[in-house]
Amino acid sequence: MRKLITTFAILIAVLVAGMTALVLLVNPNDFKHYMVQQVKKRSGYQLTLKGDLRWHVWPRLSILSGPIVLTAPGASQPAVTADNMRLDVELLPLLSHQLHISKVLVMHAVIQATPDAAAKITPAGPIAPDDNSSFAPSLGHWSLDIAHLSVANSLLIWQDPQGEQLNFRNVDLSLHQDSSRVGRYHLSTALTRNQQTFSIDFDGQMDARHYPYKLAFSVDRGSYQLQGVSLPEQGVKGETTFSAQWSPMSNTFDLNDFSLHANDSDFTGEASGVLAPALQLNLKLHSQNANFDQLLLSGGSQVSQQVAAQTSSPERVDVQTRARTPVVVEKNNRGFIDWLNQSEITSQLTADQAIWHGVTVKGLALNAHNAMGMMSLNTLSGKVDDGHFAIQGKVDFRPDLATVDLHTDLQHIPLQVVQPLLQIPPVLRGDVSLQGDFTGQGLRGKDILTQWQGHSTIDLIGLDIPQMNVQQMVIDAVTRASNRVNSDPTLHPVIPDMRGNFSLGNGTLQLTRLEGENAQVSLNALGEINFAQHQLDITFNLLTRGWKGDPGMIALLANQPIPLRFYGPWNHLQYSLSVDRLLKNNLKSRLQQWLKDNDKAKHPSS
Template identity: 20%
Template sequence: MNKTLKYGLIFVGALLVVFLALIALVAATFNPNDYKPLIVKLVQEKKQRTLKLEGDIKLTFFPRIGADLGKLSLSDHGSDKEFAAIDSARVSLALLPLLKKQLVVDRIRIDGVRARLVRYPDGSTSIDDLLKKEEEESEQFKFDIKGVSITRAAFSFDDRMAERKLDISGLEFESGRLANNQPGKIDLKFTLQGDKPKINAQVALASGLLFDIEAKAVTLDGLTVSLAGKRGDGGMEISLTSPKFELGPERVAGKLDLTAKMTQAKGNLNLALSVPALTGKGNVFRAETFTLDVNGQQGENIIKSRLASPFSANLDTHQFSLDKLVASFDLSGPAMAKALDVNLGGVARIDLDKQDAHLDLSGRLDESKLKAKLGISHFDAPAYDFDIVIDQLDIDRYLPPGRPEDKARQPEKPLDFSFLKNLNANGRLSIGALKVANIKSSNIKLNVKADGGNLNVAPISANFYQGTLNGAISLHDAGTPRVALKQNLVGVSVGPMLKDVANVDMLEGHGSVALDVSGQGTTVSAMKKALQGSAALNLQNGALKGVNIAGAIRNAKAKFGSLQGESTQAANAADKTDFSELKASFQINNGVAHNEDLSAKSPLLRLAGNGDVNIGESSMNYLAKATVVASLEGQGGKELSALKGMTVPVRITGPFTGLKYSLDFNAMASEAVKQKVEQKKEEIKSRLGEELKSGLKGLFK
């Protein structure tokens, strides 16, 4: 053997012996636990946090350098309250690569991790001090980790700014090799629980992993993320996949697909999002197109919708844009006579820093043209604003015809105004022509404002049954739902209006109607029975339908000698009592409208009266008094001239759908006798007066 080689081997062997002896000496004499107070002090001085090292630190030197840590915990900044803790941790690494500033870790094992993160009302967090960059950054250190294992980890997030909490428990993490430009893999699973929204779900993530330290880039291969559990009272399943996704300061690229299924007692919703090609640089990226399909069932109704648009985002400014938005929406169901079909196009802008979103849309709602400007601000407590213009809208075309008897059999649904509790909205709505519940109007303009559990629609203006409508309506969620309505109708045709609004055919005429009412109740029926307020009518050139009072009086005259008692007849659509003017005011209490000042005029008759209209029961009990006046023209003609001054009581009773009219001829006859007696008295007085005058003249001759 060459002497040089021989001495060289001896030298290397000697060095190895010395090195091993040195390691043995260090292992025998060095106790890392002696430095625990120093470590605690440094952490307190540098970070103002309290570090507790409860267990012993154990070092190993063969076959690899390693350290076992017992229990340790770290406090919040400037506090003794625990921020994070672990039950145990073990790290083992290769020695020789350290001399080359390379960190080759065999395995990192951490067990029993727990941490608590708080976001305060001002937006600061409990880890802001840990996220600050050091003034001097150390030289980049190369590392190579064969695997990381984290077991029994738990994290909590207390968001006091948004007033919600989120908990992660049972977290398990396993990785393959983690080294620069070397393929690896990661697997993660945990339980997620939250209160706003209420959620309890199992989350799993798996992906291949390749990172480039110098480029500060990461590539995910075969990424799959799944979430399954409950949200509120329903279930949910969400899956996100990407065959390859690159993320770095110089390049963002990849494909994303997301599917979600939401289930509830009343229905389900399926969502599918596809981004075929997402590209970008740094924190700015875009997609030439993305599509979102939402399909589902709510009760018996079926929903189908699609949204597609180019997409751009800036994560530095937190701004997102949908530049050429195309959306379609289809709603159908057995309770709808016709499916609702909406097709819209436009743009959308979202700014997360300002917490607002704006949409500018136009399109069609079936045959109707629609334009809408929509806005949302303060995402945690949304405030909505809108400006919507529709040329025509027939809501009845989407509702089943439904027979009245069918509706009567169905139990009445309670009113639910709870949606008003957190509703904050402000907007305008304009509709060229509207039909709803068979009520027709045009040129509708209204303003809407909702906050604090109140919804106010004011002012409202519209062309309404040949006249105009102006007023306001308000809804209040005050435990028991409450509605207030104030309307002034001018120049309206009340006949067609009553037919369409209340299915009542009992009055004709043009004029004004004033209404100021409010009601409170858990159902529509209860609210009608609780109505309070006032109403007034002032009509011209109309008629009371269902009875011909003049005709009844004419018939009574023909039979006058023998007619006794009352004559009762059901309302007859062919009969009516004309008037040239009708005025009446009503005071409404507990759903009953009371009138004392009816005044109606016609060339032949004058009507007065008093009584009640029971709105809650849809019935009437009213006494009208018809008086024949001097004029001989008009309904009834000359045949009634002999009854001049006679008053006939007419009592109107029964439900609106079956009114009955009773004419009290006894009262009429009694009135006639009284008139004749009065006439005789006048004749006698006149005759006695003449005779007395004649007698007096004779005395003075």
């Protein structure tokens, strides 16, 4: 053991002595001109090394530099500036005065991918495909022959085709490659924009054998997080994997085997397109569970509603509503809309289950094409409870307030879903079906009611008004006004299914026809709802059945509709039910008829 320790000590001493001698005998500044020459030869870029080079011998033999500047030919701004650079070199080649670099580490660099930092040399002749020796400096691409490259704690400034600069901070890149330019990489960085921060941490493989014509890479392990305004409080985070190919000279890309987990949502699919000068994207995604409330909506989008009805007098109904209701499209999504206005996107999205504003949608299907802000909505469909919906048409996002031209088909959609989305008091229960065409401006719930216009058929199925029972109100009014009839106590009044038509315009919904009938009642309604002023004026005409008592009165009630009118502001609703007048008019009519019949009996015609 003592001999082994002694042997190791001697080897270490010899190694230290050799390296010390090497440091004393070899001046690293002798390589400065050589490195500048090689960079110029291989890439066309001009490397400037400020200050002297110096040795660093622990934990590995390295050459340290001062500030460096790397400039593309003809560029007005440097492509890379850095505080310092470290070159790990191999010891044995130095003995023959050769510089073999095993690793390059650049610290605190500023990398500019902007037009001012791009090469501006007229392209030379044609380049043979896959010819590594023929990389023209005018292309501004690197021929990387270094086994290991690291960029730490750096900044990347990238300018998109529209001229906006994006700053990727805390860039940490580590790349290992073999002689054929196939290797592995690790990348982490963060982008802050519009008070939102997007950070990534990726590990994967890269194939640069055919670069700059094609670059293939994959993300074998990727995590990300998106936080900031207009996002859920906990942000959006998850993991992703995919494989991709990018053609730098044409700016085209293909994305395959894509898998993304975001909070409690998942997506798989593929994408392809062109990055510049304007984004063109073909996207095809499928999700087993897509919770858009956790991906798109801020914490204030949760629904909190309370409806209370108070009757202060027999002639008045007060309805008070306190609600924090969601909107169909958040007003502060201008950044997303601007992105649509600058892109061409064809998207196909299917989801086994999706959650949106607390509503669970089964079998969601979206097929749309966006051309610089003009979106053709070919399909937007899904199932909600036992019903389903389908929407088609066009949406123009280019104006400040989006314009729409849509055909809607709703079948048996619960009113408990529709009312909160449209920001109206949840006073009705049941299902609604409608088919109609609408045009207008805006996508928020309030905009739909006040800025849209159109016509539609409507069906109300299983309708219930928990705060008031219109049939019972009529029955009670009749029995109070006359003791000649009574209602059947075994009957439980049920509002019949109703069908009709309505028109929407200038913030007012006009009921042109709404009628229904069952074994207990025939019912029709006319009137209007003013969504802009939160007022309504609707009259229900009821023919009730199941009466007992005077046959004459029963016949009257079976043939004479009783009007029940609701009118006034939503939070101070009133009603009018004039049964007394109806009975008096009927008594007067019957008396006049009796006088006519009596007069005819006394004076028969000849």
